[in-house]
Amino acid sequence: MATVTAKPETMPPGAEEPRRRRFTWPRGSRLGRLIITLNVLALLILVIGALVLNELRSGLINARIDSLTTQGELIANVIDQSATVGEPEPQLDPYTASAILQVLFIPRSQRARLFDAQGKVLADSFVVADRVDWKVLPPARKPGQTDDGTRKTPREQAQAERARKALADEIARAMNGRPVAGTRIAEDGEKVVSVSIPIQHVRAVLGVLTLEAGDVDEIISAERKALLPFIIVAMIAIVLSSVLLHRLVAVPVLRLARAADHVRLQGARAISLPDLERRSDELGDLSRSLADMTHSLSERMDAIERFAADVAHEIKNPLTSIRSAIETLDLVTDPAARARLLAILQNDVNRLDRLVTDISNASRLDAELSREHPKLLDLQRLLTEIVSLYEAQLRPGDAPGSVRVSIQIADPAHAHTVLARETPIGQVFRNLIDNARSFSPADGEVRVSLTRHRDRLVTLVEDDGPGVPPDNLETIFERFYTSRPKGRAFGGNSGLGLSIARQIVEAHGGVIHAENRQDAAGAVIGARFVVDLPDARA
Incomplete structure (x- = not known):
């Protein structure tokens, strides 16, 4: 059976136009499943890592908020019991409150501030504590440079102003008698976890205690470092999958292309890829199909060669008879003999015409069956x-026989x-x-x-x-x-x-x-x- 490679330009009568298939999961495609699985695996590693670290980050911040809330409630109760003066209108004693903040232990990574009912700072752990705030000095000023690094830039000033407004808003909300917790940007630009605890005497809000933990940036940096192994594993998985797909798909396809070129350019009758024919995926099917196709084409070419040889043999017989009759015709003078020779010529011509017609029909048969x-x-x-x-x-009256x-x-x-x-x-x-x-x-x-x-x-x-x-x-x-x-x-x-x-x-x-x-x-x-x-x- 002939191999058809041409695409019909028109649809046959009564045939339905093939529907365009939408994307479906490659159930019978091993290579398709392999490609999708390897790529999804690398993406899944990153997603799992990000989800795990997001949960860890949320858990750490929530744990820090719970810790600051517990610590703040304890300090607020101590200040309420020890630094509240005046009856029937109680007030906070700023000196006593400052002493309490000085006695209580405040870790270096935290900051405690006490505000009165009007939002005025009564005590600051950075002031009452035995602490020296330091930072690296800027480079030496160059000639002609007016900014010695001690003044804040407009951007830094705007950032500090936004931080003060955020703190004031947090204190104002805490004045309603309910604790306020969350994250915000401090005056120095660092991200902090802040908890504001109202100091209440009976129902009167005497002030607000604010505790800040400034190690959020360290937590985030640690999270990023923790994400690094997932990124490395994902990159390795992507590289390995790319190399694997190159070895499993690109290289075999290139070999198939070269083998097809060899068949086309060298006139080979078969394609030989034994290592691919043993594969059980699409490339193995393609290799076996190419081998079967070239084998079928080889058999077809052999059949065409045999057919051509048979045609030449069959045509030579009447041609030989015609040539002999023509050569003899000039030598024959007897009218009866000449008539017999002419009859032979006529018979051979009819035979040639029949042969050519049947050979033409036979040669067009495959094309007609395919069209x-x-x-x-x-x-x-x-x-x-x-x-x-x-x-x-x-019809009636036809000759008998x-x-x-x-x-x-x-x-x-x-x-x-x-x-x-x-x-x-x-x-x-x-x-x-x-x-x-x-x-x-x-x-x-x-x-x-x-x-x-x-x-x-x-x-x-x-x-x-x-x-x-x-x-x-x-x-x-x-x-x-x-x-x-x-x-x-x-x-x-x-x-x-x-x-x-x-x-x-x-x-x-x-x-x-x-x-x-x-x-x-x-x-x-x-x-x-x-x-x-x-x-x-x-």
């Missing part, structure tokens, strides 16, 4: 029309449908009927019958001729094979009709064979050709 798409075909109607054409050629063609349909009310191409299938039965008529005796009859056998439709073409030699029942389907009975004119058959019929039937999933008809005594009384096609309705 015409199969469709539902009423085999009963087709056979009836073909037989009616032969019967129409026989004409061979008639009849048809018999078993169960004509039932549909006899096959999935086939009408023109080639019609050519099969015309070839069989023509072959049967050519071997039928004068006033003989060719009988065509159609029956159903399970899920098959069986067509019989029978004649009353001499039959087929038992040894040639299969040989007659070979190209240019002719078996002529005695008295049959030489060159009446090209030997391609039955070969074309078998090729068409097999292309439709059917079977064709020949057998001899016998009487009760076992004598051959004719030939029978059987065409077995699958029933499309089964």
Whole structure:
């Protein structure tokens, strides 16, 4: 069967336009699953790492808020009990509150500030504690430089102003009698965890205690460092998957391309990739398909070469006869002998014309089978029309000896449908009927019958001729094979009709064979050709 590479420009009649398939999970694609899995794995590592670290970050900040809240409530209770003066309008004693902040231990990474009811700072742990705030001095001032680094830039001033407003807003919300906790930016630009605890005496809010933890940046830096291993693992996974995909996909595809180029440029008859043919993925399927395709093409090329050799051999015979007749014609003076030579020339010319026509039909057969798409075909109607054409050629008053063609349909009310191409299938039965008529005796009859056998439709073409030699029942389907009975004119058959019929039937999933008809005594009384096609309705 020929390999079709051309794409039809138009859709066949009755055919539906193929739907565009949307993206679906590659269930049968091992390479597709491998590519998606490796890429998703690398992404999943990053996502899991980010989720884990986000949970860790949230947990650390929440833990720090809980710790500051507990510590602040304890300090607020101590200040309420020890630094509250005045009745019935209580107030905070700033000196006592400062002393309490000095006595209580405040870690270096934290800052405690006490505000009165008007938001004025009463105490600051950075002031009352024995602490020296230091920072690295800026580089030495260059000549002509007016900014010595001690003044804040406008951006830093705006940032400090925003920080003071955020602190004032936090204190104002705490004045409502409920603790306020969260993260904000401090005056120095660092991100801090802040908790503001109202100091209440009975129901009166006397002030606000604010605790700040300035190690949030260190926590975030530690989180980033913790994320680094996940990034490294993800990068390694991506690199390994890329290398793996290169080795598994890119390199084999390149080898297949080079092997195809070798077949095209060097004229090789086969493609050899044994290490790829053993693979069980798409590339293995592609390699095996390419090997099968080149093998099929090689067989096709061998068949074409044999066909060309057979054509040359068959054409040489009538050409040799014509050349001999032409060379002898000038030497013959007898009118009767010249007439015989002219008859031979006419017969050979007709034979050449028949050969060329049949060879042309045989060479176009593959193209016709590929261009015409199969469709539902009423085999009963087709056979009836073909037989009616032969019967129409026989008119009353025709010369005796004409061979008639009849048809018999078993169960004509039932549909006899096959999935086939009408023109080639019609050519099969015309070839069989023509072959049967050519071997039928004068006033003989060719009988065509159609029956159903399970899920098959069986067509019989029978004649009353001499039959087929038992040894040639299969040989007659070979190209240019002719078996002529005695008295049959030489060159009446090209030997391609039955070969074309078998090729068409097999292309439709059917079977064709020949057998001899016998009487009760076992004598051959004719030939029978059987065409077995699958029933499309089964």
